[in-house]
């Protein structure tokens with residue numbers, strides 16, 4: 001395609017400037033924003049203006065989003081001018097900017113390789129026992145609490161936090177502090193001063209942990225990174241802290257969001273829950289479908305074209321910011337059929353989707369996330385088979401607006417209703 005043709009396509013493809021947002025319709029808070037449906041049909045590559053005033057190209061079709069994510073010439077380097085941060089929840093977390101999720105090869109590849117081992121399917125399979133223990137401890141604690149119980153605070157948050165603490169090697173007595181600091185750190189509605197303070201507190205905590213592991217090495221990820229990488233001079237202190245922060249940031253609210261949303265979804269679809277209980281469908285497929293429809297890292301992947309590029313025939317100019325929307329892609333009717341919350345069914349085949357990204361930056365923690373979601377959902381429905389929502393009206397569901405990742409703010413249930 002020559003440049004004149006591509007410019008014409010570019011402009012005629014979609015002449016309007018759209019306002020970028022991720023708000024679902026008010027009365028259907030668990031669906032994608034309505035304008036995504038329109039864009040996929042009429043304007044699959046749309047120019048959008050973000051709250052920051054910056055403009056970017058928004059991709060909404062499955063095949064296009066996948067093509068962008070697969071192509072390393074779409075850079076993740078957030079220090080490039082015009083990188084499409086948007087000034088809204090999850091868009092421009094200052095710490096993530098320093099970590100390898102916002103870097104390109106070869107630095108990205110080298111840093112990612114250093115932390116990959118504890119997240120392989122083989123490694124994750126060895127966590128079954130301690131994951132089960134973390135979950136059972138939460139279930140025991142909830143069984144003695146006055147009803148109703150908020151499952152977000154008491155279960156969905158506690159499970160991923162307990163698991164990642166254990167993998168990293170956060171001492172047991174520091175777990176509460178770790179969870180508090182993490183909570184604050186992933187809140188996106190802080191003032192700039194509060195944000196700076198919460199980041200500083202978190203970094204100070206990481207430094208303490210690193211010093212502790214130097215003094216008392218253990219069999220955990222921080223110790224291995226300190227002894228094998230930091231002390232060997234392969235990474236510096238800032239890079240190590242950036243890695244820890246990314247793992248905590250990536251491994252915390254994402255899975256929390258899915259566990260809360262997963263419980264709500266299954267309670268709202270008792271016929272699907274029954275299929276799982278009777279063994280007609282697998283929990284693994286249920287988890288995968290939940291990950292797809294809720295796409296909690298919806299504000300996540302951002303890229304910038306490092307040269308003039310083509311995406312399925314559409315030309316993107318060097319320096320243009322790009323938003324490959326995993327949320328929109330995962331609701332592409334052409335690939336998945338109807339995908340509203342009310343359409344939820346557990347598929348017979350495991351769905352293949354983009355909620356964990358694709359290509360070089362594909363989610364490092366996806367095996368862990370899957371294992372946590374499956375184990376947590378199975379365990380809670382096993383332990384409390386009659387669990388009931390206090391308020392089951394979908395428009396009343398309380399979603400989080402102040403977090404980098406999508407999820408529920410609160411999920412009140414009666415674990416063992418009297419009748």
Ligand code: HEM
Nearest residue numbers: 100101250251254255297301355356357361363364365369
């Ligand atoms: C349901 C849960 C999760 C979802 C939906 C999710 C989603 C994603 C997505 C979409 C990306 C790609 C970002 C991009 O392309 O720019 C990503 C990257 C990443 N995720 Fe996850 N994530 C989840 C759980 C986790 C967990 C449990 C961990 C770790 C403990 C984790 C660690 C990471 C890391 C380190 C990256 C960066 C990979 C790289 O840049 O090479 N995530 N995640």
